Structure formats: structure tokens, C-alpha cells
Amino acid sequence: MQLKFNNGKFKILILADIQDTDTPQKATTSLLNAAINKTEPDFIVLLGDNTAGWWKGVNKEKTEAAVDAVAKAIDDKGIPFALVFGNHDHEGLANDENGVTEEEAKEFLLSCYQKYDTCMAVEGEEMTGVGNYNLLIKDSAGENDVFNLWFMDSNPYATEEEGGGYGYVHEDQTAWYKKTSNELKNSNGGKPMPSLLFQHIIVPEAYDMLTETEKSTKGAVSGSGVGSGKYYIANNEYIYQGNVNEGPCPPNSNHGQFDSWLEQGDIIGAFFGHDHVNDFAGEYKGIKLVASPAVGFYSYGNHHGIRTITLDENNLTDFQSDIILYDDIADYKLNNSYIKNHGYSEYKNKFLPAVIGAGAGAIIIGTIIGFSVTFIKKRKRKK
Numbered sequence: 001m002q003l004k005f006n007n008g009k010f011k012i013l014i015l016a017d018i019q020d021t022d023t024p025q026k027a028t029t030s031l032l033n034a035a036i037n038k039t040e041p042d043f044i045v046l047l048g049d050n051t052a053g054w055w056k057g058v059n060k061e062k063t064e065a066a067v068d069a070v071a072k073a074i075d076d077k078g079i080p081f082a083l084v085f086g087n088h089d090h091e092g093l094a095n096d097e098n099g100v101t102e103e104e105a106k107e108f109l110l111s112c113y114q115k116y117d118t119c120m121a122v123e124g125e126e127m128t129g130v131g132n133y134n135l136l137i138k139d140s141a142g143e144n145d146v147f148n149l150w151f152m153d154s155n156p157y158a159t160e161e162e163g164g165g166y167g168y169v170h171e172d173q174t175a176w177y178k179k180t181s182n183e184l185k186n187s188n189g190g191k192p193m194p195s196l197l198f199q200h201i202i203v204p205e206a207y208d209m210l211t212e213t214e215k216s217t218k219g220a221v222s223g224s225g226v227g228s229g230k231y232y233i234a235n236n237e238y239i240y241q242g243n244v245n246e247g248p249c250p251p252n253s254n255h256g257q258f259d260s261w262l263e264q265g266d267i268i269g270a271f272f273g274h275d276h277v278n279d280f281a282g283e284y285k286g287i288k289l290v291a292s293p294a295v296g297f298y299s300y301g302n303h304h305g306i307r308t309i310t311l312d313e314n315n316l317t318d319f320q321s322d323i324i325l326y327d328d329i330a331d332y333k334l335n336n337s338y339i340k341n342h343g344y345s346e347y348k349n350k351f352l353p354a355v356i357g358a359g360a361g362a363i364i365i366g367t368i369i370g371f372s373v374t375f376i377k378k379r380k381r382k383k
Contacts, residue, residue: 001080001120003043003149004138005313010147012309013041014198015070016273017294017301019049019088022065025297025344027304030332032295033073035306038329044079046070047273048086048154048200051109052298055345058092060108067112075116082121082149083113085131086200086274087156087167102156106130121151128170129153134180134195140313147316148184148193148266150177154201158251165225165252166201166274174260181264192266194316196309202272205258206248206289209238209282225250234280241281242291242323245303248275261287269319271309276301279323290321297334302341305329 003010013035020028036044051066074081090105092098100108107130113119124132130153137147155167184193204225210232213220220231224247234244261267262285269288276294283289292307305325312319327333334340339347 001118002138002142003080003120003135004142005140005146005311006042008140008313010043010137010311010313011039011041012196012311013039013044014047014271014273014292014307014309015044015050015295016047016292016307017049017086017276017296017299018046018070019052019086019294019296020066020069020298021052021055022062022069024066024069025339026332027297027326027330027334027340028295029069029073030330031304031306031326032070034329034331035295035324036073036077036079039306039308039324041079041308044074044081045149045151045198045271046081046083047198047271047292048084049088049273049296049299050083050086051089052296052345053088053093054091055298059098060093063093063109064112067109071113071116071119075118078118080118080120082119082135082151082198083131084151084199085109085129085153090156103130106153125176127172127176129155129173132173132176134184136193137311145187145193146313147311148195150195150197150267152177152197152199154199158253163252166249168201168251168253168255169199169257171255174255174257178260178264181266184266185264192264194268195266196319197261197267197270199270199272201274202248202250202291203258203270203289204250204254205284206250206282207232209235209284209289210244211235219244221245221247223247225252226254228252234282238282238284239280240283241321242279244280245277246275248278248291258287268317269309269321271307277303279303279305279307281321288319288321293323293325297339297343298345299343300346301343304340 093100093105094102122133135149136145139146158165207227213233215231223230271290278291279293281290293305294301310320
């Protein structure tokens, strides 16, 4: 299977943070299926936390079923797809009870996707993480490689020795990127191969596109990672699309990944998930940094949707990208506002025990009343 432009255009559909279980929410599958059917993409990217990973009772069978709920919908349409891992995909499997390491869990997950013919994701060379690779797009004639797509494992969490916090692309991964980028440059007549990059966790430079402000400022968000302890609003000198609805969650320290992009000069845009309710796009030092909202309704988020990218073969130095929100595309309308705003996981933990408790109480009371009525009737019949 190869990727190629069709009549000069190439459309990518991004599905970020599907993050659901082996019995996914109807709202999740409705958005997933509507996005695939109505945007008619040439290629689909799963941008990490593609399954919830951590729900109660996770095992290999349930994990495979959760993958099937996503991958089958894509494969049935014959659409090629690729993926990166987030910080949650592996969590249910990678524990002492299952006897599985993080790497083994990701390798198993990857094998579940790879059983589908349209999956183009690979494990990649030996380095930190699983699934560091690139895919090339040919021109409309199918003769020459003219564009490149990078897929990086941003890793789940940093160790205490590394400063804690969320994961990041490690130095050996960046070294592989630079080496491969140089090889592509050589094959492209000495010019950097124009590229997009996909990974789950955003780079720290996201905060260079924001302005520090007071907590009381309208629209201010609480910073995270390198922005911890401060409040921010979007800086319109950089942010040109969408909204910063929560503080981006990059790693706690900068490991030079963005600087390597500047050095290589090939990446025109990088796309991130992880921050479920963000859908902003900004440009910093000539590279567009773009957030994609969450698809799934199992975890948190009151702002669900998908992102598309359209490449033009006649101008490979830029791209068009748009957000389509759940209410504008999904066929199923979710009426439970709490699930819509907070996710089914929180809803079931907060409300279902009370509902079940009340239901059990009603059953007990009903049984007692029923027994009493029967007893009284029997006594009356005996008279």
C-alpha cells in the first residue's frame, strides 16, 4: 500500500483521544463513523490514547476488542491509517498483574492494529518508545516521493530522575529523526523533504505562543508542565485558529525536539492530541503547532470533534486544516449533559453507585411491602 496525491490533493483525518473501552460510548462511535464517512479522507491518523487503556478489568482480549471497535470502522472503508501512542493506551496491560511491560503492551497493541490490511503503522527501529517511523506520499502520477509524514512516540511519563511530569521525545528518537531527515534531503535533490509530524504530547514551545496573565483574566487557563504555576491566554500574534480551552500539557522540561525541527527545516506543521478540549493552531518560528480535540466520550472533555488536513501538490510548503465539532457532524445526539461534559467514566463513578444503591433499596423495600401484603391477605383468607 502506498500513499499518493489524488488530482493534486491529499486529505488527512485526525482522530485524537478516542480513549474508549471495548464497549465504547454510542457518542464516540457516532463521531468516529460520521468523521470517516463524511470527510472522505485519503488517510487517517490516530493521534494517541486511541483506547482508554486503563478501564477496570483490562486484559488482552478486552484490549483487542477496543482496538477492533476503532480499526474495523476504518478498514471496512479501505482507508489507509497510521497511529502514535499516547500516555494511556498501554496502562491496563502494563502492570504486575498481567506481567507485561510498557514496551510489550505497546507492541501487543500495535499487532492488534496491524492485523487490519489498511494499517500502515510499524514499530520502527530500535530506540525509545514504540512506533517511531515515517511514511512518504507520492505525487498524483505515483512516480516521485514529494511529501513526508513523521510519527513519534512521545512516551507516557518522565521518571522522577527526569523531573517527572508527562513524557517527551527522547534524544535517541531525535537522533533518528535527524538522520532520516538528512537521508530524505539527499534523495530530494538536497532540499528538505516537506513534512508534517504527529505525536500525542505537545512540545513546550506551545507556551511561547501564549501570554502570561493574571488568574482573574477572562479566558485564562492554568499552565502545566513548563508552564506550571502560571496563567495564560492565547497570544493572537501566534494563535490564528481555534481556542486554548485548557493549559497545554507538555513535559516539565525542554529536550530540544522543536529545535531539531528548526535545524532540519523540513517540518511545516506538527499535530498533537492529549489536551482534550484544545483546538488551537498557531505558528511559531515558521512551524505550525496544532492541537486536535478529543473524539471519545469515555474520558473528560466538553469539546469533542475531529481535525482535517488538506495538502496541495502545487504548494507543499503549507496546508489547510479545519476543525469539525461533534454537534456539526455526528448523527447521534447525546442528551446526558454530564457525560458530554465530563465523560462516562466519571459519570459512572459518581452517579451509578448511588443509582444502583437506590435501586437495591427500592427492591428491598418493595420485597418487604410485597411480603407484608401477601401475609395480610393470607391472614384475611384464614378468617
